[in-house]
Amino acid sequence: MNKKELVENIASAADISKAAAEKALNSTLAAIAETLKNGDKVTLVGFGTFSVSKREARKGRNPQTGKTINIPAKNVAKFKAGSKLSEAIN
Template sequence: SKAQAEQALNATLHAIQSSLAKGNSVSLVGFGTFAVSKRAARKGKNPRTGATIKIPARKVARFKPGKALAEVVNTGKVPKAKK
């Protein structure tokens, strides 16, 4: 049902978020890998004033698509869903 699908998706997203929060990566075979990456501190410009500002180091979530997903995106051919 729609409610069960929503519950399953929410549980999956929560598990991915929990793993990333701990610094772990999550691989979904045939789909891709979610990982945490560190961005170094850097200098930037305030677009409104043009003033130079310091942008602090931080962690960001990254996603690398798997082979199967990349192929679907590049060819536009979506395989039939398995029942």
């Protein structure tokens, strides 16, 4: 499912326009991203938890040349599924 299909699904389930559904989805995603950017986590009970993890700098190898390269540290987003989501897919 892509974003367009998700918006259509939200619009029909909530009986609202596609424009309103897209605005709500974009606002939700922006709020999650902003919270993660601030280093906090977002917990949606039953669905799951979004969090940020720090990935340390490390050495890597260019597969084409075999030359060693430095990979910089960065923050990565993580998601851990909640119990209701896990039950729904199994």
